[in-house]
Amino acid sequence: MNASLTPVKPAAASAKARAPKSACRMTVIGAGPSGLSAAAHLRAAGIETRVFGEPMSFWRGHMPAGMKLRSAWNASNFSAPGGRYSLNEYASTGAIRRTAPIPIEDFIHYGEWFQRQTVPDLDRRKVRRVDGAGGRFRILLQDGERFESENVVVATGLLNQEFIPEVFRGLPPELASHTADHTDLGKFKGRRVAVIGRGQSAVESAALLAEAGAEVELISRGEIRWIGWEGAKAMTHWMRAPSGVGPFPLDWMVEVPQLVRLWPQALREKFSKRCLRPAAAGWLAPRMGGVRLRPGRMVASAKPEGSGIALVLDDSSRAFADHVLLATGYALDIAKPGILAPDLLARVRLQEGTNCPALSAHLESSVPGLYFTGSSAVPAHGPLLRFVAGVGYSARAIAAGAAARKR
Numbered sequence: 001m002n003a004s005l006t007p008v009k010p011a012a013a014s015a016k017a018r019a020p021k022s023a024c025r026m027t028v029i030g031a032g033p034s035g036l037s038a039a040a041h042l043r044a045a046g047i048e049t050r051v052f053g054e055p056m057s058f059w060r061g062h063m064p065a066g067m068k069l070r071s072a073w074n075a076s077n078f079s080a081p082g083g084r085y086s087l088n089e090y091a092s093t094g095a096i097r098r099t100a101p102i103p104i105e106d107f108i109h110y111g112e113w114f115q116r117q118t119v120p121d122l123d124r125r126k127v128r129r130v131d132g133a134g135g136r137f138r139i140l141l142q143d144g145e146r147f148e149s150e151n152v153v154v155a156t157g158l159l160n161q162e163f164i165p166e167v168f169r170g171l172p173p174e175l176a177s178h179t180a181d182h183t184d185l186g187k188f189k190g191r192r193v194a195v196i197g198r199g200q201s202a203v204e205s206a207a208l209l210a211e212a213g214a215e216v217e218l219i220s221r222g223e224i225r226w227i228g229w230e231g232a233k234a235m236t237h238w239m240r241a242p243s244g245v246g247p248f249p250l251d252w253m254v255e256v257p258q259l260v261r262l263w264p265q266a267l268r269e270k271f272s273k274r275c276l277r278p279a280a281a282g283w284l285a286p287r288m289g290g291v292r293l294r295p296g297r298m299v300a301s302a303k304p305e306g307s308g309i310a311l312v313l314d315d316s317s318r319a320f321a322d323h324v325l326l327a328t329g330y331a332l333d334i335a336k337p338g339i340l341a342p343d344l345l346a347r348v349r350l351q352e353g354t355n356c357p358a359l360s361a362h363l364e365s366s367v368p369g370l371y372f373t374g375s376s377a378v379p380a381h382g383p384l385l386r387f388v389a390g391v392g393y394s395a396r397a398i399a400a401g402a403a404a405r406k407r
Contacts, residue, residue: 030155202327246275362401
């Protein structure tokens with residue numbers, strides 16, 4: 001094996017430093033981009049760390065085959081100290097080719113490779129419950145094993161966070177479902193599908209459905225907003241920030257969440273809302289020829305009718321579909337994954353007006369030693385943390401905070 005690809009061997013991964021069954025210095029819950037990146041930095045800092053979860057489970061189990069990443073190649077790297085184990089390094093092994101946009105299958109394989117390099121001893125068991133008392137956290141695993149941890153990083157991502165508009169609640173899953181419920185849209189071949197939404201997930205799902213042979217109608221409250229280099233001025237292209245999150249020039253402020261977190265909450269909320277407006281990548285536009293668009297409309301009612309579902313829109317027009325696919329995003333709530341015990345949840349101070357935690361500069365909550373990373377950190381640190389481009393910032397901040405607590 002090329003020396004540059006030899007897995008890192010931090011102290012915590014060695015036989016001598018592995019956490020005993022009964023106690024642990026740091027526990028990371030989640031093995032996606034945020035959790036694995038945090039673990040890589042924690043272990044490189046010499047902090048004993050156990051990591052739990054299936055690698056890339058949300059990406060593999062809740063996103064459709066054939067999907068491509070909206071983020072650019074250089075904004076899709078996991079993070080390890082020294083910039084190691086990047087997409088470029090993985091591509092140099094010959095496992096994938098550098099392509100744009102990145103196929104989700106390639107990205108999943110990259111994440112699994114990153115895990116093998118940085119967390120070879122990943123524990124794939126699920127964490128059932130985290131409780132806290134006496135300055136420590138009690139962890140209960142799915143097989144009944146219990147142990148204590150001084151610190152916990154919650155990196156559960158978008159698990160159980162789907163937003164279902166009220167008009168669709170209570171409908172059977174064979175009539176209405178969320179995009180996160182599907183990995184294969186080919187099963188809708190020959191069926192009429194109404195897609196609700198206008199962001200990347202909605203537009204890409206509509207394109208994939210049409211390409212699979214479904215009859216697709218995209219219903220959205222506004223026109224699709226296309227982003228990307230297609231049709232953009234060359235000067236704007238070269239002036240864009242590395243992450244590509246948000247419109248120019250706000251995208252450059254997105255790059256410094258350590259400053260965004262210091263803003264007044266009202267300003268941070270307005271900034272995040274502006275940078276996270278629903279949009280779709282410009283490379284999807286040529287694939288929408290087989291999709292009927294109905295912009296500027298909202299669904300007023302949805303009721304079963306025959307073998308399908310009848311929709312009445314806000315202009316009193318009607319639509320009928322065999323199935324409604326909800327690309328309606330996510331409503332973040334740290335209680336939804338069901339991992340944190342009620343008494344522990346009650347001690348976590350929330351960011352005003354949200355169900356997400358108020359966090360320090362090190363992404364530490366009001367409960368000492370309890371950290372949050374990923375989308376749940378957006379209200380406190382800004383829009384970068386919603387994307388893979390933000391995992392480096394989060395991982396470094398958490399590792400620095402844990403090291404300070406150790407001292």
